[in-house]
Amino acid sequence: QVQLVQSGAEVKKPGASVKVSCKASGYTFTSHGISWVRQAPGQGLEWMGWISAYNGNTNYVQKLQGRVTMTTDTSTSTAYMELRSLRSDDTAVYYCARDGSGSYVRIFDYWGQGTLVTVSS
């Protein structure tokens, strides 16, 4: 069965960086992209961007351009999301989600369990 398992909770100071991992199993990793979605406490969902696990192409939301980098390691079927220059408003649960392939791109059919990132001095 398809599973996305994320790394554990992180506490970071303002200005630091965080790197969250998302290990995929149960499907051919390079056949689907991975999107990252975050959710601030008590708030809605915010799409952060996408990476193709096939060729590493990325697309980031404009507000995070320059601070976020998404990568994949096909040898371990793992996706990573690094966010730099952390601010208090980056405190959120970060989810990875499997992105649909072909005509189903940007349909998120499987999700990781979420990783809480807390930014606090």
Add this chain to the structure above:
Amino acid sequence: EIVLTQSPATLSLSPGERATLSCRASQSISSYLAWYQQKPGQAPRLLIYDASNRATGIPARFSGSGSGTDFTLTISSLEPEDFAVYYCQQRGNWPRVTFGPGTKVDIK
């Protein structure tokens, strides 16, 4: 950027009642709209994609309709496990994605 508006913000209903949730897009997105359910402490779960297609394993009491700018998620008869927050999501201006603010369905 395409903005999604959901109404109502909160829907208070009893088990067995019918729930009708609305999602409106700021411009036409054809049928490129999905619905997700999220329970406290859990990741979102895909219910409906491309406006009216149920995802794998989703019960038939969930249905979606609409196209262009106006969309509806209907739960025909609420089960206890259906009380949750529901988000719509558009992919009409791919590669960009936006989510609506959510509708909370709670127990009356």
